[in-house]
Amino acid sequence: MDLIKLTNRVALISVLLLVYWVFIFICSSVFGFKVVQTQMTEMFMLSILGIFAILAGAIILNIMYNLTAIARGRPQPQAISPTRSRRLSLLFAGSFALIFALLYLGDAATTSKRERTLLDTASHLIEEQQTIIQRLGNYRFERDYIAQATNDLIRLQRIESQFPQITVIVRDSIEDDLVLMGFSSTNKLRDNQPPSRLDYLVSTTAPERRYLHGVFDAVISEPRYSSQNNKQEVFYPIVTGQGRIVLHLSQFNRYGKFGS
Template sequence: MNVVRITNKIALVTVFLLMYWVFIFICSSVFGFKVFERNLIDIFLLSILGIFAILFGMTILNIMFNLTAIAERKKIDSTESHQRNKKPLYIFVSSLVALFILLYLGDIATSKKREKYLVSSAADLLEEQKGIIIRLSNYTFSRNYIKSASQDIKILSKVEEKFPKVTVITRDSLLGKPLLLGFTSYMGLGKDEEALKADYILSTSSEEREYLNSVFDGSSSSHRFSSNNGRYEIYYPVKTENGQIVIHLSQHIRYGKIGS
């Protein structure tokens, strides 16, 4: 095999690798697939530069050795040639479809493993901090409860690094209508500030409200997990002798990881 064929094949392989890498990157960015570790993404970006470097090197070699001559070939029937030329295209398109499916399944696997891992961590945290959970479930809308809840939630956030943001959800009423209230570690009151329920109303989607109301109505006791573009959320119902609350735990991960 001569140098011309070797350089041409290397260039062709690097072009295909570049197209695959770009396809993976676009799918991960557009569809929010979280499959790779962060360091693998960094390698991915560096590898694109490496591929361009190889292509540049092959171009220089062709110029240096004047390897741009076109080999003569015998004339082949146009129909057979057309069919033969289409085959690699079909294979390439099929491989892209297969690659997309693998990325999609990898994203689902990541989400499922993340759910199992975070639900287990949440259960362990709430079991560890029983005293705090009992205090939080003893809900009455008052300055004392808001102050105490703010400190307790701050402790929960500090103890478990996986959940930097913790919200305690309760149900109350305002002007005769039921509403959901959310308390975090950042929602304390000033010295002379009046406590208003309207300031603690929890913003939710219709699906989230339906789920939360079903928990407070007693028709559901299961957790609710959701993931979107690297943001993972768990609604974890807790019922004690003092009452019913829901602990909302969330975290954001820039890069997914199948093994996590």
């Protein structure tokens, strides 16, 4: 293989890598496929620069040796037949569908694995820390309960590194309306002032409220897992000797899902 053919192939491979990588980046950004352990945007930009550098080098060498060959009277290369050209075009188009399918299946597999891991971790934490769980289940809207819950949740977060943020959700009422209230490790009681239920209302979506009220009505008993924008969260219902509570355990996985 002469140097001209080699530079042609390097340039072609560089262009293909550039097209495929842009396609992967677009799919990952639009459909939320997270399959890397580093920050996607930074890795994309560095990869693009590297591919452009290889492509530029190959083009410069190709131009130089083509000019030399033309000066020496090199014969013209044979054209690719129409049949082979169509086959290559179909193969190229089909490769995009294959890449998309692999991204989708990989994302689904790693999401399912992540869900099982986090649910198992939450279950183990609850079984292991029954003393804390029973205290959290003894809900009453008083300063003592809020202060103790804050300390207990700090302990749970430090015990389990998978969940840097844990909230206990209970159901209460304000003016005869059922409301969902949450207590976390960041609760701050005001000195010499009684706590207000309004300060502890949980902001939720409509599906989350339906799920949580179903738990407190004893209709739903299964945990709920969700993943959005790199944030994974688990709602874990618990029946204690004093009633029902829900632990909301969440984490933010900034480096994607593959291998995590």
